[in-house]
Amino acid sequence: MDLMLWNCQGASGRAIHRALNLMLQVYKPTILGLFEPKVSGIQANKICSNLGFSDWVRVEAVGFSGGIWVLWKEPVHLDILFTHPQFILFQVRQSGKPPWMFAPVYGSPAHHLRRRLWRDLSQSKRGPQGPWMVAGDFNSVTSREETMNYVSFSAQRSSDFVNWIQDEGLIDMGFAGSRLTWVKDGSTDSLKGARLDRALCNFDWRGCFPDAMVEHLPRVASDHAPLLIRLQGRQRPNNVSPFLFQAAWTTHCDLPEVVSRTWNSDTSLADNIQRVTEGLTNWNKEEFGNVHIRKRNLLARLGGIQRATTRGAHRGLYRLEKRLQSQLEDTLYQEELLWFQQSRADWIRSGDRNTKFYHAVATVKKS
Incomplete structure (x- = not known):
């Protein structure tokens, strides 16, 4: 089972539709999360119904800011436990695996609202028990090394994010692909970007999915790269392990x-x-x-x-x-x-x- 999460920055444009259909054909995710769709109401339902998923839930955008769509299909079932302007908390059920918690996140660009996200998503408040994973666009970085020409970097804001990760006992799942998930003005010499999108999980979830991996897919029709989370990892050939001095x-x-x-x-x-x-x-x-x-x-x-x-x-x-x-x-x-x-x-x-x-x-x- 694979999950794809993408800050598409608008779900009604023709370029977005083409890019999204291409990625759905190539990667075939079972769960799809879209952030900042900038569409609501009847038009949003029409778009969701045309994407080929059996079920979906939406958190409407406030004006043109934010918004979360999550779509899924068999063989998984998602039970909605809690909705929030910046995340949705699900229990994921699939055959052969114990239930686990999943929270797709769109962190607000406003720091005071992101701090509310850390507070409202904490285990002590929402109470996710057992394996859980949280992933999406956090609009935050953990250090300056995750940025490039990023004038908005703040050590204090970064430390707030890092402290929340440590307090919740989460680990970064790492990634394959480009180091930056958000890039602005990529056509110019002054490249500006940051790793704003990531996947985090706790130890119990990692134990259930030891081969899970995250890929930063190519950026298409949006400033953000989609995250592809492969729960079973990639099939690797049985090659002889390289020599490593112990x-x-x-x-x-x-x-x-x-x-x-x-x-x-x-x-x-x-x-x-x-x-x-x-x-x-x-x-x-x-x-x-x-x-x-x-x-x-x-x-x-x-x-x-x-x-x-x-x-x-x-x-x-x-x-x-x-x-x-x-x-x-x-x-x-x-x-x-x-x-x-x-x-x-x-x-x-x-x-x-x-x-x-x-x-x-x-x-x-x-x-």
Whole structure:
């Protein structure tokens, strides 16, 4: 199932109709969200009925500002839980998956109204429980790096958005495609733009859809790029994974010996890189092993030893338990390094780095 969200900046123009029909034919989304349609009433219903979806709901624009249309078709069903000028809260039901919450968002250009959006969309107020995703045009960025020649950037407004994301326990789902989702005056040398559109989810939702990914589609007939959210990700060929040096290897005493044994000073650098790569790959399989499997084996052995010692003390078992405890501590540290390296996170929020945050970010990066 795929979702497409687009700030079309007007749904009645001929160029918009052509672009929208093209994207519906190519990407075939099950759920479609349109923002700033600038159409209401009978004309809006007529447009929705011609798009090929079985159901839809609309939040009317206030004058010519805002407006949210959400359309969907089988095999999903959307239950409307709450409507708001800047978002709609749904419960999404589809066979084979637990229900999850979805909130398509159009953030107001006015900062004081966006602050009301953060407040009204918070879990403590609306109470979305379990997996949920929020996506659309937030009209906000998290940092200056998400802008280009964007004179409207404000560190205070950015921090309000970032604080809300952190308070709600949401993670950015990342993206593939152009870095900017909104671009103004793209025909001139002074390109101005920002990443105003994005998708966020909580850890429970990420666990339900570990392969989900977001694509920034090409901008057509609007200043905004459509977001395509693929819940199952793209089908990827079963290629051999590229070599990646693992930081956890540095904790093993045999690593220098493996590199020294495979390095040959009489050959070229390229040949040595190949030799060391092959040597480390084989050593990882035969000696270092799978950290997760080793952790489970150590836990099982410790459990067996501790059950045995309850039937009678034994000095040999006591010494073995101490060694296994030490090995388990090393293994847990290696696992921590493994997840931290995969997450590529720049900061640590808690003392225990092996948290759900890093597992989720690693999943996002993989997608």
